[in-house]
Amino acid sequence: MRSIPLTFCAAAAAAAIVLPASAALAVPAGNEDHGSVSVTPSTVAPGGEVQLWVDVCGKGKRAKGESDAFVSEAHFSPADGKGLFAEATIRSDAAPRSYEVRVTCKDGKGRATGTLTVMHHGRPSPVAPVRAGGGGTATLADQAAESDGPGTRHAVTGLVLAAVAAVAVAFRTVRRRRPASD
Secondary structure, eight states: OOHHHHHHHHHHHHHHHHHHHHHHHOOOTTSOEEEEOEEESSEEOTTOEEEEEEOTTOTTOOEEEEOTTBSSOEEEEEETTTEEEEEEEBOTTOOSSEEEEEEEETTSSEEEEEEEEEOOOOOOOOOSSOOOSGGGHHHHHHHHHHSOOOOHHHHHHHHHHHHHHHHHHHHHHHHHHSOOOO
């Protein structure tokens, strides 16, 4: 009973080993060289610049690179024995995701691909009022700041309190002036 699942797993493992090896040994059609593009930095913000390196086109040749993230086509030129070099500017409206970079040699005998990631760097902005401690003081201060100030109700309350204080002071003054009777 256990031999059937074991046989199936062994066959799947053998296929997983053999198929990638045969794909790697396959020769591309059309006598074309394939390579990869080195993108530095690989993660960039919109409006930023990237440096592109490729060595598939050979020394002294030229290439062009394109991507949906680029403002315009990148033109490669020879660089100090390191292959071909170009710089590209990322569109300011590029969406945050991964983009494919495709490079084609001018003579048509080589291609290279690579990827770059556009990432928006959110900058924190201050928020007022700061809700910090004070047992709710910040919330009360925020509510007080939003009100229009004292109204009629506050003015009447103030006048009543001032009248009570004036009467209390008057009674105290009158009591002190009376002579004590025996």
